[in-house]
Amino acid sequence: MNKKKCVRQLQLDLEAQTTELSQLKTKIKQRSYKLSKDTLQELYYQESCLKDQLTETKSQLAEAEDGKDPVGPTKDLQVNIVMLTGILVAIGLQLLLWLC
Structure with missing residues (x-):
């Protein structure tokens, strides 16, 4: 995915989150x-997960805008x-089959 599409997708993800x-x-x-x-605890847990996703998306967006590949060279x-x-x-x- 090119940089502009990646940044745009991350922006859309960020808005949705x-x-x-x-x-x-x-x-x-x-x-x-x-x-x-129990229901309140579940909702607070969901809120915590969403906040974590939001933070991750923001960092990916910052990296993408800085020109870094969010997937990364490691992958x-x-x-x-x-x-x-x-x-x-x-x-x-193939060598084993050839030798036999």
């Missing part, structure tokens, strides 16, 4: 006196290592 968090906070405020303790390196390992295994098996 912010809206969802606002709606959840409103729901908690409006109904907190009607809800059971590319891992894919290359897996591909190289697969090729070496195929060559090794």
Whole structure:
């Protein structure tokens, strides 16, 4: 994904997560006196998870806007290592079959 599309997608994700968090906070405020303790705890847990997602999306967006790849070079390196390992295994098996 190119940089502009990545930044735009992260911005959209951030907006959606912010809206969802606002709606959840409103729901908690409006109904907190009607809800059971377990339900309130679940809603607070959801709020915490949404805040974590929001923080992660903000950091990814900042990295993408700075020109860094949010996926990162580590993932590319891992894919290359897996591909190289697969090729070496195929060559090794071919040599074993040829020798037998």
